[in-house]
Amino acid sequence: MSDSVDLGMPGLAGVPGTDVKQTAKDFKTDQEVRWCPGCGDYAVLAAVQGFMPELGVRRENIVMISGIGCSSRFPYYMNTYGMHSIHGRAPAIATGLAATRPDLSVWVVTGDGDALSIGGNHLIHTLRRNVNLKILLFNNRIYGLTKGQYSPTSEVGKVTKSTPLGSLDGPFNPVSLALGAEATFVARAIDSDRKQLTSVLRAAAEHRGTALVEIYQNCNIFNDDAFELLKNPETRDDWTIRLEHGEPLRFGQDKSKAVVRDRATGSLRVIEGASDDADVVVHDAHVQDPTYAFALSRLSGSDLRYAPIGVFRSVERPTYDDELRAQLATARSKAEPDLTGLLHGSDTWTVG
Amino acid sequence: MPKQVEQRDRVVIRFAGDSGDGMQLTGDRFTQESAAFGNDLSTFPNFPAEIRAPAGTLPGVSSFQLHFADHDIMTAGDAPDVLVAMNPAALKANAGDLPRGATIIVDNHDFTKRALTKVGYADSPLEDGSLADYNLHSVDLTGLTTTALESFGLGRKESARAKNMFALGLLSWMYNRPVEGTIRFLQTKFASKPEIAGANVAAFRAGWNYGETTEAFAVSYEVKPAPLPAGTYRNISGNMALSLGLIAAAQQAKLPLFLGAYPITPASDILHELAKHKRFGVTTFQAEDEIAGAGAALGASFGGALGVTTTAGPGVALKSETVSLAATLELPLVLIDVQRAGPSTGMPTKPEQADLLLAMGGRHGESPVPVIAPCSPADCFDIALEAVRIATTYRTPVYVLSDGYLANGSEPWLLPAVDELPDLQVEFTTEPNHADENGTPEFWPYLRDPETLARPWAVPGTPGLEHRIGGIEKADGSGDISYDADNHDFMVRTRQAKIDGITVPALTVDDPSGKAEVLVLGWGSTYGPIGAAARRVRRKGMAVAQAHLRHLNPLPANTGEVLRSYQRVVVPEMNLGQLAGMLRGKYLVDVIGYNRVRGLPFRAEELEGVLEHVIRGEVPANV
Numbered sequence: 011m012s013d014s015v016d017l018g019m020p021g022l023a024g025v026p027g028t029d030v031k032q033t034a035k036d037f038k039t040d041q042e043v044r045w046c047p048g049c050g051d052y053a054v055l056a057a058v059q060g061f062m063p064e065l066g067v068r069r070e071n072i073v074m075i076s077g078i079g080c081s082s083r084f085p086y087y088m089n090t091y092g093m094h095s096i097h098g099r100a101p102a103i104a105t106g107l108a109a110t111r112p113d114l115s116v117w118v119v120t121g122d123g124d125a126l127s128i129g130g131n132h133l134i135h136t137l138r139r140n141v142n143l144k145i146l147l148f149n150n151r152i153y154g155l156t157k158g159q160y161s162p163t164s165e166v167g168k169v170t171k172s173t174p175l176g177s178l179d180g181p182f183n184p185v186s187l188a189l190g191a192e193a194t195f196v197a198r199a200i201d202s203d204r205k206q207l208t209s210v211l212r213a214a215a216e217h218r219g220t221a222l223v224e225i226y227q228n229c230n231i232f233n234d235d236a237f238e239l240l241k242n243p244e245t246r247d248d249w250t251i252r253l254e255h256g257e258p259l260r261f262g263q264d265k266s267k268a269v270v271r272d273r274a275t276g277s278l279r280v281i282e283g284a285s286d287d288a289d290v291v292v293h294d295a296h297v298q299d300p301t302y303a304f305a306l307s308r309l310s311g312s313d314l315r316y317a318p319i320g321v322f323r324s325v326e327r328p329t330y331d332d333e334l335r336a337q338l339a340t341a342r343s344k345a346e347p348d349l350t351g352l353l354h355g356s357d358t359w360t361v362g
Numbered sequence: 363m364p365k366q367v368e369q370r371d372r373v374v375i376r377f378a379g380d381s382g383d384g385m386q387l388t389g390d391r392f393t394q395e396s397a398a399f400g401n402d403l404s405t406f407p408n409f410p411a412e413i414r415a416p417a418g419t420l421p422g423v424s425s426f427q428l429h430f431a432d433h434d435i436m437t438a439g440d441a442p443d444v445l446v447a448m449n450p451a452a453l454k455a456n457a458g459d460l461p462r463g464a465t466i467i468v469d470n471h472d473f474t475k476r477a478l479t480k481v482g483y484a485d486s487p488l489e490d491g492s493l494a495d496y497n498l499h500s501v502d503l504t505g506l507t508t509t510a511l512e513s514f515g516l517g518r519k520e521s522a523r524a525k526n527m528f529a530l531g532l533l534s535w536m537y538n539r540p541v542e543g544t545i546r547f548l549q550t551k552f553a554s555k556p557e558i559a560g561a562n563v564a565a566f567r568a569g570w571n572y573g574e575t576t577e578a579f580a581v582s583y584e585v586k587p588a589p590l591p592a593g594t595y596r597n598i599s600g601n602m603a604l605s606l607g608l609i610a611a612a613q614q615a616k617l618p619l620f621l622g623a624y625p626i627t628p629a630s631d632i633l634h635e636l637a638k639h640k641r642f643g644v645t646t647f648q649a650e651d652e653i654a655g656a657g658a659a660l661g662a663s664f665g666g667a668l669g670v671t672t673t674a675g676p677g678v679a680l681k682s683e684t685v686s687l688a689a690t691l692e693l694p695l696v697l698i699d700v701q702r703a704g705p706s707t708g709m710p711t712k713p714e715q716a717d718l719l720l721a722m723g724g725r726h727g728e729s730p731v732p733v734i735a736p737c738s739p740a741d742c743f744d745i746a747l748e749a750v751r752i753a754t755t756y757r758t759p760v761y762v763l764s765d766g767y768l769a770n771g772s773e774p775w776l777l778p779a780v781d782e783l784p785d786l787q788v789e790f791t792t793e794p795n796h797a798d799e800n801g802t803p804e805f806w807p808y809l810r811d812p813e814t815l816a817r818p819w820a821v822p823g824t825p826g827l828e829h830r831i832g833g834i835e836k837a838d839g840s841g842d843i844s845y846d847a848d849n850h851d852f853m854v855r856t857r858q859a860k861i862d863g864i865t866v867p868a869l870t871v872d873d874p875s876g877k878a879e880v881l882v883l884g885w886g887s888t889y890g891p892i893g894a895a896a897r898r899v900r901r902k903g904m905a906v907a908q909a910h911l912r913h914l915n916p917l918p919a920n921t922g923e924v925l926r927s928y929q930r931v932v933v934p935e936m937n938l939g940q941l942a943g944m945l946r947g948k949y950l951v952d953v954i955g956y957n958r959v960r961g962l963p964f965r966a967e968e969l970e971g972v973l974e975h976v977i978r979g980e981v982p983a984n985v
Contacts, residue, residue, distance in 0.1 A: 070823055085830050093830070099654070338645065347643070352639065353780070354596060357596055357597065361591065
């Protein structure tokens with residue numbers, strides 16, 4: 011093993027790197043992968059295993075922590091440290107780990123039920139604290155492991171075993187939710203678009219603070235083709251908006267659509283046909299005010315048209331774990347710990 | 363002419379007033395004075411859950427009871443010899459606890475028609491003769507305080523606020539307490555507000571001088587120092603002792619301490635205390651909920667820290683799923699339950715022992731977890747070290763069952779020498795511990811130590827030992843996911859065997875006569891009242907043996923033998939018989955339960971009666 015290498019990424023400051031060349035194979039385990047054939051999780055696993063070597067982090071300094079659900083089996087297939095924990099609780103467990111171990115790159119793998127239903131509270135508080143965690147939220151808009159009930163991201167009217175007459179409750183938009191919870195980094199990717207997924211993973215890893223990556227992931231058993239129109243070459247360009255920092259938000263076949271600001275409401279909307287370049291919004295992921303990123307997230311209807319894909323927001327804010335450690339360091343710099351003095355306190359007396 | 367001084371061997375004083383009257387502070391200061399003087403002592407703060415219940419009402423009464431003596435004592439006392447009541451509500455709420463002849467010092471300032479009606483007095487008890495059997499001192503404490511503070515230029519309301527210090531001064535005179543500590547304390551506490559500091563010190567001195575000069579108080583009392591073992595002491599509450607014990611344990615283990623907690627009465631003071639000691643490498647995380655507090659602590663343990671979570675009953679219920687995960691991950695985790703009266707919110711500031719079965723079995727699946735309980739406020743320090751020893755040696759979650767009585771009550775603590783604290787140092791695994799079929803070294807996370815059955819603790823960042831653990835059943839040794847029937851049966855039994863095999867000191871029995879036929883067995887905070895009751899019974903010439911369990915899971919190996927050595931065993935508990943049921947189930951011994959769930963500690967006199975009944979072979983009338 012070579013000496014530790016500085017990786018030069020804020021998100022990995024303090025995490026030892028290696029200059030020994032790694033390959034995707036180094037990140038595979040000997041465990042048989044047990045997702046259903048055709049599941050989108052395979053593509054995400056391959057993308058993550060393919061991407062990890064380019065980070066250059068020592069394998070032993072990477073930890074994958076998951077909750078419960080199909081996606082949460084992920085750590086078993088990554089040859090790093092890992093914990094498959096409790097439904098919804100992975101962000102809390104990861105927070106304790108990240109707070110005490112600045113030398114680790116900690117990743118949370120979760121799903122729409124795990125993160126947004128049973129674990130909603132931990133997710134929002136982790137985002138608000140801005141703990142240095144990378145959260146991969148596999149959104150398949152269905153409950154897979156429990157065999158097909160609707161999820162908090164399912165569209166209204168979803169007919170499932172638990173909702174034979176159609177689901178009644180409106181879904182979360184995970185990106186909107188994360189932005190409302192003060193997230194400093196929010197991005198979206200699609201399982202089948204490896205190149206785009208990898209670029210988002212890289213941006214998330216580089217970010218210092220909580221990075222939430224929503225990954226549209228196909229469950230071919232219980233909710234097949236949920237993202238078909240975002241993937242199909244016939245429709246995808248008209249349905250998705252590629253977010254590139256500094257680029258105007260023009261999209262669609264022949265770039266015939268554009269995102270413009272609605273002068274009446276201040277919100278964003280999509281227009282068809284020609285428009286003045288001056289009116290077209292230029293994507294800025296680094297704007298501090300979350301209003302813009304939120305407006306972007308609201309462009310999607312319940313059928314997911316139009317779905318912005320890429321990094322919505324990436325801003326700097328001190329992380330909870332860094333600040334915690336700074337408080338410890340400051341306390342220690344003022345005086346050395348003195349256990350005898352601590353036990354004695356200020357009011358003692360002596361007998362005999 | 364100097365006033366008469368009478369000797370007393372012990373005194374119980376209760377300070378009572380509105381929640382906003384500063385009774386806890388007053389009691390605390392009197393305690394410190396008594397400690398500095400060298401008495402043995404024991405305290406019992408009793409306060410409402412509401413922060414400021416409506417002023418002058420019975421639910422708003424807060425009290426602090428202190429027992430101090432010239433000999434070694436075990437409880438905060440059954441009944442006060444002296445009641446200090448700052449208003450009609452405080453008098454009404456506490457008068458019933460006083461034996462005839464007790465002294466009542468009452469602030470008559472607020473005995474207005476309206477205030478009396480509010481608490482249900484038709485006429486003033488100070489004037490209607492209803493307190494004729496008591497030694498009543500009706501004094502305008504508030505008026506005397508405001509008069510004494512006239513020169514300070516404070517508002518009336520502000521000066522009246524110092525009446526608790528006037529009362530403290532008066533009692534300090536009455537019992538010849540040293541005053542320097544309190545004066546120093548007030549000057550430090552109000553250092554940024556010198557006029558408030560001055561006013562409080564002046565009120566305190568005025569109270570002392572009032573006692574010395576007024577004819578109403580003819581006698582003062584002396585309670586000589588107690589012959590305690592030699593050494594340096596401090597007064598300590600259970601929550602403080604637990605906090606210091608956790609820090610000491612982490613230092614002895616050379617591990618960073620991580621506390622994940624959500625505020626809950628009566629456990630929050632542990633969070634507050636630990637938050638002050640960052641220089642000891644203590645991280646405190648106020649989580650979004652109880653579940654996250656436990657989860658974050660477990661995450662920290664996975665990374666090689668000492669993960670601790672603190673709570674009370676309702677929080678234990680929420681953390682239960684995490685404890686089960688910790689039990690199967692086989693990682694250290696210390697869970698401190700400062701028990702309070704339940705179920706549900708119950709009576710949050712009142713003690714109870716009704717979480718024993720929750721700790722023993724309140725988890726899904728076969729999920730054995732060690733359970734230990736401190737027996738006194740100072741013992742909370744030692745129990746914290748013991749919890750950490752068990753958690754790290756056996757890689758297991760551990761429950762510590764304290765309660766509201768231990769948490770807030772206090773007693774003198776003989777300070778341990780730091781270099782005599784147990785060595786708790788932990789070795790992380792850094793090398794492969796197995797070879798695959800080709801002879802290549804690999805790491806098996808569930809390959810156990812044959813002696814302790816503990817699995818290796820290999821923390822992230824250790825090269826070559828990358829592994830995954832999780833809630834799914836693991837194959838013995840390799841730790842790979844396994845749904846194999848025989849493996850599961852084996853793993854369930856092995857996890858149980860590991861907990862059953864924890865080394866625990868033998869149960870010791872105190873029977874000075876050696877002739878006792880009755881054993882009284884307790885656990886947790888009942889140690890003091892049971893011990894005091896046993897002494898009373900023995901003073902009457904009867905024999906009784908006393909034993910107290912600090913380890914409830916596993917129980918000491920000789921427990922069954924001890925139980926069978928006596929004709930009758932009585933088990934007093936502040937629950938409906940949880941330990942009694944465990945003992946009956948495990949040892950088939952027909953123990954006699956004595957159970958009260960009144961949100962109050964047992965009284966020594968009450969247990970004395972119970973023991974006498976059992977010694978005489980009668981079933982106690984009040985079982």
